[in-house]
Amino acid sequence: MNALVEELLPPPTAQTQLARPLLQVQELSLEYASQGRLLRAAHQLSFEVLEGDRFVLLGASGCGKSSLLKAIGGFIEPAEGQVLLDGQPVHGPGPDRVAVFQEFDQLPPWKTVLANVMFPLLASGLPGGGLPGRAGHAGRAGKAEVRERAMHWLAKVGLADFAHSYPHQLSGGMKQRVAIARALAMGPRVLLMDEPFAALDALTRRRMQEELLQLWEQERFTLIFVTHSIEESLVVGNRILLLSPHPGRVRAELNAQQFGLHSQGSTEFQAQAQRIHRLLFTTGKP
Amino acid sequence: MSIVTPFPQLLQAQRPEYELDLPPMPAYTREHRLPLPQRLWQLTVLRRGLLLALLALFWELGARWADNELLLPSFSQTAQAFVDGIQSGELLSRAGLSLGLLLQGYALGVVLSLALTALAVSTRLGRDLLATLTAMFNPLPAIALLPLALLWFGLGAKSLIFVLVHAVLWPLALNTYAGFQSVPDTLRMAGRNYGLKGLRFVWQILVPSALPSILSGLRVAWAFAWRTLIAAELFFGASSGRGGLGWYIFQNRNELLTDRVFAGLAFVILIGLAVEGLVFNTVERLTVQRWGMQRR
Numbered sequence: 219m220n221a222l223v224e225e226l227l228p229p230p231t232a233q234t235q236l237a238r239p240l241l242q243v244q245e246l247s248l249e250y251a252s253q254g255r256l257l258r259a260a261h262q263l264s265f266e267v268l269e270g271d272r273f274v275l276l277g278a279s280g281c282g283k284s285s286l287l288k289a290i291g292g293f294i295e296p297a298e299g300q301v302l303l304d305g306q307p308v309h310g311p312g313p314d315r316v317a318v319f320q321e322f323d324q325l326p327p328w329k330t331v332l333a334n335v336m337f338p339l340l341a342s343g344l345p346g347g348g349l350p351g352r353a354g355h356a357g358r359a360g361k362a363e364v365r366e367r368a369m370h371w372l373a374k375v376g377l378a379d380f381a382h383s384y385p386h387q388l389s390g391g392m393k394q395r396v397a398i399a400r401a402l403a404m405g406p407r408v409l410l411m412d413e414p415f416a417a418l419d420a421l422t423r424r425r426m427q428e429e430l431l432q433l434w435e436q437e438r439f440t441l442i443f444v445t446h447s448i449e450e451s452l453v454v455g456n457r458i459l460l461l462s463p464h465p466g467r468v469r470a471e472l473n474a475q476q477f478g479l480h481s482q483g484s485t486e487f488q489a490q491a492q493r494i495h496r497l498l499f500t501t502g503k504p
Numbered sequence: 505m506s507i508v509t510p511f512p513q514l515l516q517a518q519r520p521e522y523e524l525d526l527p528p529m530p531a532y533t534r535e536h537r538l539p540l541p542q543r544l545w546q547l548t549v550l551r552r553g554l555l556l557a558l559l560a561l562f563w564e565l566g567a568r569w570a571d572n573e574l575l576l577p578s579f580s581q582t583a584q585a586f587v588d589g590i591q592s593g594e595l596l597s598r599a600g601l602s603l604g605l606l607l608q609g610y611a612l613g614v615v616l617s618l619a620l621t622a623l624a625v626s627t628r629l630g631r632d633l634l635a636t637l638t639a640m641f642n643p644l645p646a647i648a649l650l651p652l653a654l655l656w657f658g659l660g661a662k663s664l665i666f667v668l669v670h671a672v673l674w675p676l677a678l679n680t681y682a683g684f685q686s687v688p689d690t691l692r693m694a695g696r697n698y699g700l701k702g703l704r705f706v707w708q709i710l711v712p713s714a715l716p717s718i719l720s721g722l723r724v725a726w727a728f729a730w731r732t733l734i735a736a737e738l739f740f741g742a743s744s745g746r747g748g749l750g751w752y753i754f755q756n757r758n759e760l761l762t763d764r765v766f767a768g769l770a771f772v773i774l775i776g777l778a779v780e781g782l783v784f785n786t787v788e789r790l791t792v793q794r795w796g797m798q799r800r
Contacts, residue, residue, distance in 0.1 A: 251538065255538070256538065261529065457519065462526055465529065467524075467529075468524055469523070469524060469526060470521070470522060470523040470524060471519075471521060471522055472521045473519065473521055501525065501526040501528075502523065502524070502525030502526060
C-alpha cells in the first residue's frame with residue numbers, strides 16, 4: 219500500500235466513533251480445496267459494517283464475494299482471520315445471520331408459503347424479537363404467536379393473500395419475497411443477500427429493489443448485499459466494498475447513500491458508476 | 505446495549521471513502537498442497553480399509569474370548585481356511601460358477617426392467633402394467649418362487665436364472681421409473697426440441713438424467729440377486745452335482761467345518777465389496793459425480 223493512501227486512511231478505530239460496528243471482518247482469507255490443492259478465493263479482507271448499513275459487496279465473478287458472504291454466514295471456515303458479530307467471533311451458521319440466496323429452490327417445496335416462513339421460527343425456537351414491540355420478549359415463541367409474526371411479515375412483502383399457496387405456484391419474484399419475509403421474520407442481526415434479484419427479469423428486479431428499500435426505510439435492518447451490477451450496488455447500498463478478482467482483495471470502499479432509484483440518470487450517479495468501473499477493471503499503481 | 509446515535513445516517517455519511525492500489529499477488533499464496541496426512545485421509549480406500557481392519561480385530565478378540573471354534577472360528581482361522589480354499593482352487597471354481605449364473609440372471613433382469621420402464625414412460629397402459637406388476641411381485645420373495653421354478657425348469661441353471669430375474673426386475677424397475685418421473689420438465693422439453701422421440705428420447709435424455717436413481721436401483725438389485733442366489737444354492741447345487749458358493753457353505757456346515765463356512769461367507773462379502781468399490785463406485789465417479797448430479 220503506498221504512503222499517500224495510508225495518509226488518507228484514518229485508522230480503523232476512528233470509525234468506531236461514528237456508530238458501533240455491528241460486524242467486523244478482520245484480515246479474512248478464504249481457501250477452498252480443489253483436486254488436492256488449496257486455492258485462495260479471498261485474501262486478507264478487512265472491513266466494518268455498521269448497524270443499519272446497506273452494505274454492498276461488489277465485484278466481478280471470481281472475486282470471492284459469494285464465498286465471503288458464506289464465511290460471514292458461517293457456512294465456510296476462514297483459512298485465516300475472523301468475522302466478529304457484536305464483537306464475538308462467528309463459528310458456524312446461526313439464526314442471527316440469515317441468508318437469502320439467488321436460487322429459487324431455497325424454499326422447501328413441501329411447505330406452504332406461511333409454513334415456510336413459520337418453520338425457521340419454530341425450528342430455531344427464537345424469542346419474539348422479530349415482531350415489532352416485542353423486542354426482548356423472552357421464552358420460546360408459541361405457535362399462534364409465530365403464525366401472527368409470519369403473517370405480519372408476509373403482509374409486509376405483499377404476499378398475505380398467497381399464504382396458503384405452495385412455492386411452485388409462485389413466480390420467481392414472489393419466491394424471493396417469501397425468502398425475504400422468512401429471513402426478516404427471524405429478526406436477524408444481519409440479513410445476508412447473495413445476488414437475490416439476479417435471476418429475475420429487469421422490471422421485476424427494479425420493483426424488488428424498490429420494495430427492499432421501502433422495507434429498509436420502515437425496519438432499518440442491517441443488510442449485506444452481494445451483487446455484480448454496478449447500478450444495483452449504487453441503488454441498493456449506502457456503502458460499497460469493491461473487490462478485485464483472483465483472489466478477492468479489497469480495492470476500495472465508497473459511499474452510495476446519496477443515490478436511489480430516482481437518481482439513476484443523474485450526472486453524479488453516472489460519475490460514481492464510471493469511477494467504480496475504473497476501479498474494478500484496473501489494479502491502480504502496483 | 506446499543507449506543508444511541510440521534511442521526512445515524514448523518515454519521516455514517518462521514519465515513520471517508522478510500523481506494524487501495526493492489527500490488528501483484530505473489531503466486532505462492534494462491535496454491536499450495538494439502539499436508540500428507542490430510543491427503544491420505546482423502547483416500548476412501550484407506551478409510552474403509554481402516555474400518556475393515558478394526559472389524560477384523562474385534563472379530564479376532566471376540567472369537568478368542570468365546571473360545572469355541574465350532575461355533576465361532578477366529579479371524580485368523582477363517583483367513584487360513586480362505587487361503588487354503590483359494591490355493592486348492594475349490595473356492596474359486598465355486599465362486600466362478602455362482603458368479604456366472606448371477607451375471608446371466610442380473611443382465612437379463614436389467615434388460616427386462618429397462619424394457620418395462622421404457623414401455624411405462626411412453627404409454628399409459630405400460631405405466632399401469634408396471635405399477636400393477638411391481639405391486640404384485642415386488643413383495644414376493646424370490647425364494648418362494650423356487651419350488652415353482654423347479655417344477656417348470658427342473659433342477660438346474662434355468663430355475664436359478666428365473667428366480668434371479670425375479671429378484672432383480674422389480675426393485676430395479678421401481679427405481680428406474682421413479683428416476684424417470686423426477687426428470688425436470690425443462691430437460692424433457694429440451695430433448696423433444698432436438699427432435700428426440702421414443703427409445704432415443706429414453707436412452708439419451710431420460711436414462712442419463714435418471715442415472716442416480718437407476719444406479720441405486722442397480723445396487724439394490726445386485727444385493728438382492730446375491731442373496732437370492734446363495735439362498736437358492738443352499739437348497740441344491742447350481743447344476744446337478746456341481747454347486748456354487750451357497751452349496752459350498754451348506755456342504756461344509758454339514759461336515760461341521762465351521763471355519764470353511766466362514767470362509768465361504770467371507771468370499772461372498774468380499775465379492776460384494778469388490779463389485780461395490782470397483783464397479784458401482786467407478787461408474788458413479790465417471791458419470792453422476794462428474795456431472796455434478798450427486799455430491800461427492
